[in-house]
Structures are given as C-alpha cells and as structure tokens.
Amino acid sequence: xxxxxxxxxxxxxxxxxxxxxxxxxxxxxxxxxxxxxxxxxxxxxxxxxxxxxxxxxxxxxxxxxxxxxxxxxxxxxxxxxxxxxxxxxxxxxxxxxxxxxxxxxxxxxxxxxxxxxxxxxxxxxxxxxxxxxxxxxxxxxxxxxxxxxxxxxxxxxxxxxxxxxxxxxxxxxxxxxxxxxxxxxxxxxxxxxxxxxxxxxxxxxxxxxxxxxxxxxxxxxxxxxxxxxxxxxxxxxxxxxxxxxxxxxxxxxxxxxxxxxxxxxxxxxxxxxxxxxxxxxxxxxxxxxxxxxxxxxxxxxxxxxxxxxxxxxxxxxxxxxxxxxxxxxxxxxxxxxxxxxxxxxxxxxxxxxxxxxxxxxxxxxxxxxxxxxxxxxxxxxxxxxxxxxxxxxxxxxxxxxxxxxxxxxxxxxxxxxxxxxxxxxxxxxxxxxxxxxxxxxxxxxxxxxxxxxxxxxxxxxxxxxxxxxxxxxxxxxxxxxxxxxxxxxxxxxxxxxxxxxxxxxxxxxxxxxxxxxxxxxxxxxxxxxxxxxxxxxxxxxxxxxxxxxxxxxxxxxxxxxxxxxxxxxxxxxxxxxxxxxxxxxxxxxxxxxxxxxxxxxxxxxxxxxxxxxxxxxxxxxxxxxxxxxxxxxxxxxxxxxxxxxxxxxxxxxxxx
Numbered sequence: 001x002x003x004x005x006x007x008x009x010x011x012x013x014x015x016x017x018x019x020x021x022x023x024x025x026x027x028x029x030x031x032x033x034x035x036x037x038x039x040x041x042x043x044x045x046x047x048x049x050x051x052x053x054x055x056x057x058x059x060x061x062x063x064x065x066x067x068x069x070x071x072x073x074x075x076x077x078x079x080x081x082x083x084x085x086x087x088x089x090x091x092x093x094x095x096x097x098x099x100x101x102x103x104x105x106x107x108x109x110x111x112x113x114x115x116x117x118x119x120x121x122x123x124x125x126x127x128x129x130x131x132x133x134x135x136x137x138x139x140x141x142x143x144x145x146x147x148x149x150x151x152x153x154x155x156x157x158x159x160x161x162x163x164x165x166x167x168x169x170x171x172x173x174x175x176x177x178x179x180x181x182x183x184x185x186x187x188x189x190x191x192x193x194x195x196x197x198x199x200x201x202x203x204x205x206x207x208x209x210x211x212x213x214x215x216x217x218x219x220x221x222x223x224x225x226x227x228x229x230x231x232x233x234x235x236x237x238x239x240x241x242x243x244x245x246x247x248x249x250x251x252x253x254x255x256x257x258x259x260x261x262x263x264x265x266x267x268x269x270x271x272x273x274x275x276x277x278x279x280x281x282x283x284x285x286x287x288x289x290x291x292x293x294x295x296x297x298x299x300x301x302x303x304x305x306x307x308x309x310x311x312x313x314x315x316x317x318x319x320x321x322x323x324x325x326x327x328x329x330x331x332x333x334x335x336x337x338x339x340x341x342x343x344x345x346x347x348x349x350x351x352x353x354x355x356x357x358x359x360x361x362x363x364x365x366x367x368x369x370x371x372x373x374x375x376x377x378x379x380x381x382x383x384x385x386x387x388x389x390x391x392x393x394x395x396x397x398x399x400x401x402x403x404x405x406x407x408x409x410x411x412x413x414x415x416x417x418x419x420x421x422x423x424x425x426x427x428x429x430x431x432x433x434x435x436x437x438x439x440x441x442x443x444x445x446x447x448x449x450x451x452x453x454x455x456x457x458x459x460x461x462x463x464x465x466x467x468x469x470x471x472x473x474x475x476x477x478x479x480x481x482x483x484x485x486x487x488x489x490x491x492x493x494x495x496x497x498x499x500x501x502x503x504x505x506x507x508x509x510x511x512x513x514x515x516x517x518x519x520x521x522x523x524x525x526x527x528x529x530x531x532x533x534x535x536x537x538x539x540x541x542x543x544x545x546x547x548x549x550x551x552x553x554x555x556x557x558x559x560x561x562x563x564x565x566x567x568x569x570x571x572x573x574x575x576x577x578x579x580x581x582x583x584x585x586x587x588x589x590x591x592x593x594x595x596x597x598x599x600x601x602x603x604x605x606x607x608x609x610x611x612x613x614x615x616x617x618x619x620x621x622x623x624x625x626x627x628x629x630x631x632x633x634x635x636x637x638x639x640x641x642x643x644x645x646x647x648x649x650x651x652x653x654x655x656x
Contacts, residue, residue: 017078049274070184097469293329375469378472382478389480412498436587439519451531477642489520522575525634525638572630582624
C-alpha cells in the first residue's frame with residue numbers, strides 16, 4: 001500500500017484502563033497508604049482512525065468516551081495497557097503529543113487575554129523557536145480568519161460567546177497544524193447553530209487543504225521545505241477564508257505552497273479527527289464519516305455511518321421513521337448493550353473491517369517535521385509565563401487594589417495602636433518588642449494565606465499545558481515564584497512605611513531600609529510556605545484548615561512566646577524566628593542607653609545589647625545577615641518541597 005495514497009493510519013488494540021475506586025478524592029497523600037480497589041473503565045478496546053476521517057464517539061454518560069480519547073491520544077496517566085501504533089509502528093507518548101492536539105470539553109484559558117493575545121502567546125510555545133514575530137502574527141491572523149474570529153480578535157476571552165470560545169480553542173490546537181485532532185464534547189453548552197458550525201469546521205479540516213509557505217516555515221523552520229506549487233490549487237474552503245480578506249489574499253498570491261507530509265501527489269494534507277459527542281442532532285450526525293458506539297467501556301460498533309444502520313438492522317432493530325439515527329443508536333445500545341456485546345465480543349475483526357490487519361509496508365517517518373520542532377528554551381518559557389501572570393494581574397487590578405486596601409488598613413491599625421510609644425524607656429522596651437513581633441507575624445500570615453489558592457486554581461490549566469508539552473512544570477513554578485517577589489517588596493515597604501512613620505521615625509532612614517528588607521524577605525519566605533501548603537493539600541480549603549498546627553509550632557519557635565535557648569536547633573525551622581530576631585537586632589544593637597529610673601521596682605535593662613540578651617537573641621556582628629540568609633534558605637526549602645509535590649501530583653493524576 002502506497003503511503004501517499006493511504007495517508008496516516010492510527011490504530012489502537014486491546015486497550016484496558018483501570019482507576020482507583022476513590023479516584024475522585026483530592027487527598028491523595030493519604031491514599032498512598034491504602035490498597036485501593038480498581039475499576040475497569042476501558043475493556044479490551046480496539047479500533048482505528050485514518051486521515052480524512054471525522055469520527056463521532058457516541059455513548060451515554062459514563063460509557064468511557066472521554067477516557068477513550070485520552071487513552072488513544074496518550075494524555076492519560078495510570079494503569080493503561082494495550083498497543084497504539086501509527087502506520088504499523090508503536091508511537092511513544094512524547095511523539096503523540098507532538099503530532100496531535102487534544103481539544104478539552106471545557107475551555108481552559110486565561111480569561112483576561114484577548115483572542116489574538118492568547119493565540120500569539122501560545123504560538124511562542126508551539127512553533128519552532130526560530131520563528132520570527134511577524135511569522136507568528138501571520139499565523140495567528142490566518143487562524144483567526146479560518147475559525148471566523150477576525151472581528152473578535154481584540155475581545156477578551158471572558159466576553160466571548162460559548163461558540164466563539166470553542167472556535168478559539170480549536171484555533172489554538174491548529175497552531176502547528178497536527179494531522180490528528182481529538183475533541184472532547186466540542187458541542188457542549190452550545191446552541192444548535194453554533195454546534196453545527198463547530199462540527200462543520202471540523203469536517204472541513206478533515207478534507208484536503210493547502211498550507212502557505214510563510215506559515216510552514218514558521219512552524220517547522222526555513223530549511224524544512226523545498227517543493228513549490230501553484231496557490232490556485234487551494235481547497236475551496238481555504239479560498240473562501242482568504243477571499244474574506246482581499247488584502248491578505250492578494251499578498252499571498254506570490255507565495256508558493258508546500259506540503260508537510262506529502263500525503264498526495266499534489267502535496268495536500270488530510271486530518272483525522274475523533275470527537276466524543278453527546279446526542280448530536282441529525283444534521284450534525286450527517287457530518288461525521290464514521291462512528292464509534294460505546295457502552296460501559298466497550299465498543300459495540302465502529303464503522304462508517306452508512307453501515308451502522310445495516311449493523312442494527314441485521315440484529316433485528318428497525319429505526320423509526322423520521323428518527324435521529326444518533327438517538328436511535330444511543331437508545332438501543334443503552335437498552336440492549338449487554339446483548340449486543342455478548343453476540344459480538346469475538347467478532348472484532350468484522351466490526352473494524354479488518355483495519356488491524358492493514359499492510360505494514362510503510363517506510364520512513366512521515367511526521368518527522370512535527371517531531372523535530374525545537375521548542376523555546378527553558379529561560380524563555382519562564383519569561384513568557386511571567387509576562388502572562390503580570391498581564392493577568394494588571395487586568396484584575398480591582399481585586400488587587402481591594403486586597404492592598406485591606407492590607408493597609410491593618411498597617412494603619414498597628415500604627416495607631418503603637419503610636420504612643422515615646423522614647424527609649426523601660427516601659428517602651430516591651431511595647432517595641434510587641435510591635436516588632438506583630439509586624440513580623442502580620443507579614444508572614446498575610447503572604448502565606450494569600451497564596452494558598454494559587455495551585456488549586458491553576459492546576460487545571462497547568463495540568464493541560466504541561467501535559468501537552470507546551471512548557472515544563474519547573475518553568476511554570478519558577479514563573480509563579482518570580483511573579484510574587486516584586487509584590488513582596490512593594491507591599492512590605494508600603495506596609496512598613498506607615499508603621500515606621502508613626503512609631504520608629506526618630507531612628508533614621510537607614511533603619512527603615514534594613515527593617516523593610518527583613519520584612520520583604522519574610523514575605524518571600526512566607527510565600528514559599530503558603531505555596532508548600534497549597535501544593536501539599538491540593539485544595540485551598542484543606543490548606544487553610546490544616547495550616548494551624550504548622551503555624552502554632554512556627555510561632556512558638558519565633559522567640560516571643562518561648563525562650564529560644566531551650567530549643568537551640570528546632571528554632572531554625574521557624575521563619576518567625578529569623579524575621580523577629582533580625583528586626584530586634586537592627587532596632588536594638590545600636591542603642592547605647594535606655595532610661596532607668598532609680599525608684600523602679602524591677603531590674604533595668606541599660607542598653608539594647610541587654611534587651612537582645614534577655615530575649616535570647618544573638619548579638620554577633622553577622623546576626624542580621626545570617627538571619628537574611630536563613631529567611632532565603634527557608635524560602636528555597638519550602639519552594640523546592642512545593643515544586644516536588646506539584647510535579648508528583650501532575651504526573652500521578654494525568655492531564656485530563
């Protein structure tokens with residue numbers, strides 16, 4: 001069989017997939033200590049898809065439609081067995097994610113981005129690293145035209161309709177023009193017209209079409225192509241798209257078209273698309289070339305839509321007049337699925353029309369261009385993700401200002417409460433110590449609890465994008481950490497400036513800078529602590545509820561409630577200790593004299609050195625910088641632990 005005539009054939013055989021019985025629980029840390037009962041989701045499933053096919057996976061809820069798509073596309077983690085081959089050659093998971101795209105049921109995007117910004121952002125991660133910015137912009141404009149979103153290019157995703165969001169997600173998956181596309185419930189939540197439009201777009205993608213040289217060189221590199229052909233041989237659907245923008249079409253007339261996969265003598269490319277879909281209308285059903293009918297994790301029928309009716313007729317079922325075929329197949333399989341499976345369990349070759357026995361005389365790797373795309377480097381991934389976080393925060397400015405406002409209310413409250421401290425007297429020693437400890441604890445609690453929501457909210461988008469190989473987990477985590485550092489310094493100094501102006505103003509500007517630095521480092525360490533809690537418990541509710549024991553231990557070791565000399569080693573685990581000691585040291589170490597009235601009934605402390613000794617704080621010259629290093633070390637340790645938990649969770653739970 002000639003490769004140029006047959007196209008690409010993706011086959012799967014004897015797929016079985018098991019999940020723990022209580023997989024839905026989020027508290028996986030405790031699950032690992034238990035031997036869990038497993039549930040079989042996919043049961044000896046086999047089938048195939050060829051470029052040019054648009055396949056609908058039909059079945060009632062719980063039939064295993066989404067699991068089948070995720071298994072075939074190798075987006076699943078866990079106990080999956082069976083074979084997945086492309087043109088007779090086993091395909092690895094990394095290769096599958098490069099040559100295919102997965103369109104999830106629900107849009108997982110940054111809602112504050114516009115449609116254009118989102119596609120342009122994703123083009124940096126998906127296209128060849130040597131692609132120029134102009135080529136990326138051209139690719140994005142082409143995609144917006146192709147999916148009918150040119151007029152909504154500058155509209156934020158949160159303001160797009162459901163159909164427009166679906167088409168935007170589809171455009172994202174087409175950035176690298178993959179030959180295989182897996183769509184999970186692409187019509188969910190759409191009205192009948194929008195649903196029909198989406199599926200019709202998918203049908204057009206399955207037909208042969210041209211890819212412009214400017215797009216291909218940006219996708220695969222300038223040296224990957226060399227076969228020109230006339231632009232006039234474009235498919236009708238692509239011509240309609242480009243004619244909708246006359247200026248763009250005119251500019252492309254001089255550009256030759258090239259083939260990626262050479263699937264035909266004319267250099268045209270077909271796609272294979274498989275969709276899980278729930279009760280499609282009759283007009284949508286007619287757009288599909290083939291169907292897979294599932295029930296309870298098994299395949300009842302796979303084949304062309306024309307032969308499906310004969311299949312059920314041979315079993316003794318007759319479709320009522322003017323009945324939607326899809327509804328008839330679903331109703332019949334749901335009612336009599338067990339009987340149908342029993343009769344055809346051992347006749348899979350007939351169901352799949354012998355696809356598994358297709359000749360294996362293919363040669364070479366038809367997808368080497370896609371497999372060899374060089375992605376952007378790690379440091380650039382961090383940079384782009386950091387820009388995305390900053391942009392998202394800047395467009396949620398109202399929420400940020402409200403958070404800052406409440407934070408400053410606390411600062412003003414502390415300033416009012418301790419503004420009565422006057423001079424360096426025996427009475428003010430305790431007051432100043434209390435104000436310093438309140439500064440430290442308020443900074444740590446605010447920043448640690450303020451980030452516990454980060455990973456529970458970010459896990460869906462991170463799991464998907466990491467699973468697709470768009471960027472690495474480490475790049476995402478590093479960008480998260482870096483995005484918090486500037487805000488930690490800004491908020492810390494702003495918070496402290498109010499208190500300092502009311503309480504410590506007489507001590508000079510240098511003390512303000514030193515104490516502000518300590519509070520900033522404490523905020524950074526607290527952010528790492530909060531991210532650790534967020535990743536360890538995986539939900540913000542559990543993180544908040546289970547943080548109390550940790551907070552209690554760290555507070556006790558902070559030095560205000562317990563003599564730290566009694567806990568010489570354990571105290572170094574507390575970020576409260578480092579921040580409190582550094583703040584006390586900087587305030588008191590240069591105080592040479594404290595007023596001591598003669599009629600005082602209790603012993604006096606004569607200088608700042610004695611204040612530090614009474615609190616069991618260190619007084620060496622290196623104390624301040626040692627505490628700074630301690631806070632940085634605590635931040636590093638907590639962030640490493642948080643990253644390890646996040647990476648373990650993503651790898652264990654999969655991507656969909």
